[in-house]
Amino acid sequence: MRKAFLTLLVALTPALAQFDWLSNLDWGGISNNLNKVSQVLSCDPSSLAQLDFSQPSLVLRGVYRVTKCVLCTTLKMCGLPDDMLYPASWGEIQGALSRGQEVMVVGSGAGVEALARYLGLILHGGGCQNISYGGVPIYTCPPGGIRIPKAYIVTDGKTARKLEAELKEAVKEGLLKVVAVGGERDAPELSGVILGLPILWAGGKGYLFAPGYSTPDRWLWLTPDGPVSNKVALVMRLATSYVVSASRRQEEVK
Amino acid sequence: MRRFAVLLLGSLALAQGPTYEDxxxxxxxxxxxxxxxxxxxxxxxxxxxxxxxxxxxxxxxxxxxxxxxxxxxxxxxxxxxxxxxxxxxxxxxxxxxxxxxxxxxxxxxxxxxxxxxxxxxxxxxxxxxxxxxxxxxxxxxxxxxxxxxxxxxxxxxxxxxxxxxxxxxxxxxxxxxxxxxxxxxxxxxxILPLMYIPGFKVLVQGYEVFRTPGYPSRPFWFxxxxxxxxxxxxxxxxxxxxxxxxxxxxxxxxxxxxxxxxxxxxxxxxxxxxxxxxxxxxxxxxxxxxxxxxxxxxxxxxxxxFPTDLTALWDQVQAIWNTYKGLIDRAGTEVEKAYLYVHFYRSAKTLFDSRAFLGLPGVDALKGNLENLVNAPLRALTGAIPVLKGCAGDLDRVVSCAATALMTLDQAVKAKGEVEKLTGGKPQNEPLKAKEAPGLWKYEEAKRWLPPSSLPVYEAFGYATFFQxxxxxxxxxxxxxxxxxxxxxxxxxxxxxxxxQLSRLVVYWHTPLTIDIRVEYCPPCVIAYPSLPLEGPAQPLGVPPYVxxxxxxxxxxxxxxxxxxxxxxxxxxxxxxxxxxxxxxxxxxxxxxxxxxxx
Structure with a gap:
């Protein structure tokens, strides 16, 4: 009996510890919470009301900053990194593209179109060309050339059809596969479902294409760092295999 | 001048009408x-x-x-x-x-x-x-x-x-x-390998003399x-x-x-x-x-x-009417508002006249409600639009006359005839009927906003809801x-x-320690014992990828x-x-x- 009780106690400890952690929050009390409130206020939660929603990556960053600060002050969970995503230079992206691995772009909107056009150009020998995004010339000619065996673009039906027509040559040669999400015709409503910011998966790393993260001439790309990056890579590798089978399915339907 | 050109282009685009065949x-x-x-x-x-x-x-x-x-x-x-x-x-x-x-x-x-x-x-x-x-x-x-x-x-x-x-x-x-x-x-x-060496603080006689960096949220080694x-x-x-x-x-x-x-x-x-x-x-x-x-x-x-509850059915018909009216008010011209009345009346009438409702008590009251809904506004429009002027008599006759008149107007629009004369100066650029689209296309498109319903309603109003x-x-x-x-x-x-988000963070739970050193009378000796700290027995440590x-x-x-x-x-x-x-x-x-x- 005593043995069983002991086993139970040992077994329950971690769960109880979690409850203890949660119970520190003092969900119902007032006086004790005043202290907490002042701690939370030191994290400047009012900044949430001043976010610039035209720049989604800044919104994400702002929300993360407040959440991280609140976590640290109220729950003493302070080990989180300064930021989840760090800026990556255009040179780094070009380096990733020249690593000779498959490339995938997921998302919808003008960013995906700009990226796809760039990929279309470099895949099908369009030569050196600068493409502008929002009036800012962001793409330069890759210095060491670019080696991409195949590129996949997953986007909404409308953008997919547009890109397939625009990048006919690369698609015909089988270098570029455009996978449409949703029905046969355009589905702009998808942008509410697919993450608005496009993701570029290249050279074993994921990059978030984030116009407006800062001034466009400084950086436009965000990427996870270190051990986070490995985990993202694990998921993205799997995603690529699913997209490959989706593109095969698309052929089957045709 | 440029603004004018833009306006002209815009109005041309609007006048193009539907393109279902494409x-x-x-x-x-x-x-x-x-x-x-x-x-x-x-x-x-x-x-x-x-x-x-x-x-x-x-x-x-x-x-x-x-x-x-x-x-x-x-x-x-x-x-x-x-x-x-x-x-x-x-x-x-x-x-x-x-x-x-x-x-x-x-x-x-x-x-x-x-x-x-x-x-x-x-x-x-x-x-x-x-x-x-x-x-x-x-x-x-x-x-x-x-x-x-x-x-x-x-x-x-x-x-x-x-x-x-x-x-x-x-x-x-x-x-x-x-x-x-x-x-x-x-x-x-x-159990192995060892995951961490706990963070600790050392107290001497109740006073803190040392704590590991990051204590209590970080272990000494992880x-x-x-x-x-x-x-x-x-x-x-x-x-x-x-x-x-x-x-x-x-x-x-x-x-x-x-x-x-x-x-x-x-x-x-x-x-x-x-x-x-x-x-x-x-x-x-x-x-x-x-x-x-x-x-x-x-x-x-x-x-x-089959809708057995007639009150609910009437509520539904009214909801359909409201949706319709809201959409045609936005998308339709004056003339198209007239055909909204005409076709809504026809659809609802078909519904109440269908064999399933035959002899059901209360159906006549619904027909009366429908007439009240449509009669006055439709007659007001027939008075105002020249092509509908001849339509008189009981509501059924007004409706069927108006339907025919509207088709005449549609032909005039398509043949680019004297539309203004028929509409009394009200613009009508788009045709009422479109190629490869049955019925009156605007009236039909508005059905995409109608809620799922019973079979007779689907049949009378001509639509169906899909789950996808x-x-x-x-x-x-x-x-x-x-x-x-x-x-x-x-x-x-x-x-x-x-x-x-925070309840689903990827965290490792570790236990920091307090090492309490006291001089006790046992006879006089120094006792050091570890205990769980006041900061809580377990502390979360974020582990990549955190989320x-x-x-x-x-x-x-x-x-x-x-x-x-x-x-x-x-x-x-x-x-x-x-x-x-x-x-x-x-x-x-x-x-x-x-x-x-x-x-």
Whole structure:
């Protein structure tokens, strides 16, 4: 009996510890919470009301900053990194593209179109060309050339059809596969479902294409760092295999 | 000058009218809602057409493809499709729980292994509520001319995917809501390697003299390599096994008819009008299947077979009227407002005159209500528009006269005749009838905003609502970081969001220590003993990736209404076909439905 009780106690400890952690929050009390409130206020939660929603990556960053600060002050969970995503230079992206691995772009909107056009150009020998995004010339000619065996673009039906027509040559040669999400015709409503910011998966790393993260001439790309990056890579590798089978399915339907 | 040119171009674009012949392909046509057939043991169904194949067929093509241009889709009940939607949610919730708890249990092995895998600590079962019906009007299925006209003055609410934002748990609890066996498979107790050396502080006579850096939130030393390896192993497991189970659950929920044998289905059919009710049945039709790159799974739905409650029926007719009026007020001209009255009256009259209602007490009152609704405003318009001036007499005669007059006007518009004279100076640039679109196109397009209903209402108003399921590739986190509406973050929605996020952080729980050194009278000696610190017995330490990433396909669902003779949105390929990846679920549904439909 005593043995069983002991086993139970040992077994329950971690769960109880979690409850203890949660119970520190003092969900119902007032006086004790005043202290907490002042701690939370030191994290400047009012900044949430001043976010610039035209720049989604800044919104994400702002929300993360407040959440991280609140976590640290109220729950003493302070080990989180300064930021989840760090800026990556255009040179780094070009380096990733020249690593000779498959490339995938997921998302919808003008960013995906700009990226796809760039990929279309470099895949099908369009030569050196600068493409502008929002009036800012962001793409330069890759210095060491670019080696991409195949590129996949997953986007909404409308953008997919547009890109397939625009990048006919690369698609015909089988270098570029455009996978449409949703029905046969355009589905702009998808942008509410697919993450608005496009993701570029290249050279074993994921990059978030984030116009407006800062001034466009400084950086436009965000990427996870270190051990986070490995985990993202694990998921993205799997995603690529699913997209490959989706593109095969698309052929089957045709 | 330039502004003028832009205006001119704009008005030209508006005057172009609808272009159905260019883009429609999957058409809803010829439904069979006859209730007397239902009473004879035939399931109600509707027919859809592949327009391109039909054209080939009419052109004399004899290929198998051209012959397979029409398909029969049995109707399901709305309630049953909501249950399917719930199962889709539940499948997601199961995956979400298994994913997180596998990672956290493997990372915190052996402590959590003892708690969950051995002792089986577990919260309440997942039990998502029935998802609400939310109608969506996919702009992909509406002609641009109508959309432009309807959104000219102000943006229009087109609804969202009913599933948007629902891929989450209903409650984020600090205990798993699935059976621990679901995520403890192949997981043994693991004591070595050592995960951490606890952080500590040293007290002498109650006064603190030393604490390790970062105490109490950081341990003195943490085995980061092992923590990373554990998380990665667990994620691998979740994505190879648990995600595959999610796909299986989804395919099963979407593609299995409920009930699944013809006998059970037929036994649900009533034998007389009074007991028609709304048999709870889900009869899916794969349109290539729901997987990414394939297409969708659809099921046309009814709320009930026959509306027995006449008060509710009148409320419904009035709701239809309000939706209609709102849309035609936005998108229609003065003349088109007149035909709204004409055709609404005709449809509603057809409904109340249908044989099913014959002799039912209270139907006459409904007819009276309808006359009251339409009479005065329609007569006011017939007085104001010259082409309708001759229309007089009782309401039925006014209506049929107005319908004929409007067709005269339509011909004048198409022949670019003296339209102004007929409309009394009111502009009418677009035709009332469009090529390859039955009925009056604006009136028909507005039906996409009508809610699911009973068979007689569908029949009289000429539309049907479909349930659709399909997969998208989503790059996000678990729980979905986007579940806070980024267009308006406030303290209220941030709190809920932050709670869901922080209760699912990837953390390692470690225990800091206090080493208390005291001089005691025992006879005088120094005693040092470790104890749990006041800061709490266990401290969370974030481990990369902190939040769980997800970038695979997830299945979404929605309800859309389709006018008869118009495009079914969100599909491609042909009904009753499945991509090869779904062949494991390939019940021959056509064979199952054939005895039900009689064709």
């Amino acid at each position: 883009w429609t392909k999957y058409l809803l046509s010829a439904p069979d809602y006859r209730l007397e057939q239902v009473l004879k043991g035939k399931w109600p169904y509707l027919e859809v057409l592949r327009k391109d194949r039909l054209r080939d067929y009419q052109g004399g093509a004899t290929t198998l493809e051209a012959q397979a241009h029409e398909f029969y889709l049995p109707l399901s009940s709305l309630e049953a499709t909501r249950e399917v939607a719930r199962d889709l949610r539940k499948a997601w919730q199961r995956f979400e729980e298994r994913y997180y708890w596998r990672v956290i249990t493997e990372l915190n092995n052996p402590a959590f292994w003892f708690a969950y895998c051995l002792a089986g600590v577990k919260g309440p079962e997942l039990n998502p509520p029935l998802p609400d019906l939310k109608l969506m009007v996919p702009s992909e299925g509406v002609d641009t001319a109508f959309l432009q006209a309807a959104t000219r003055s102000s943006p229009l609410d087109m609804g969202r995917w009913a599933s948007a934002g629902l891929h989450k748990l209903d409650r984020y609890l600090p205990v798993p809501q699935v059976d621990p066996r679901e995520f403890c498979d192949d997981l043994g107790m693991q 085995n980061e390599a092992e923590a990373n390896a554990r998380v990665e192993r667990a994620m691998q497991k979740a994505f190879t096994d648990y995600y595959a189970d999610y796909l299986k659950d989804v395919a099963k929920a979407l593609l299995t008819p409920r009930p699944s044998t013809p006998q059970d289905l037929l036994s649900l059919l009533p034998k007389d009008f009074k007991s028609l009710g709304s048999p709870k049945v889900y009869l899916p039709v794969p349109w290539q299947g729901h997987l990414l790159g394939a297409g969708g799974v659809v099921a046309p739905v009814y709320t009930e077979l 399921g399909t997969s998208f590739l989503e790059v996000t986190t678990v729980p979905d970081i986007r579940n806070v509406d980024l267009s308006q973050v406030n303290l209220g929605n941030w709190m809920g969001w932050a709670w869901s 769980l990433p997800f970038s695979l396909e997830r299945t979404h669902w929605r309800w859309v209404s389709v006018p008869e003779g118009y495009e079914v949105p969100g599909v491609r390929g042909a009904p009753y076909t499945l991509v090869s990846d779904l062949s494991a679920y390939a019940l021959d549904l056509r064979a199952l439905y054939r005895p039900l439909l009689g064709r």
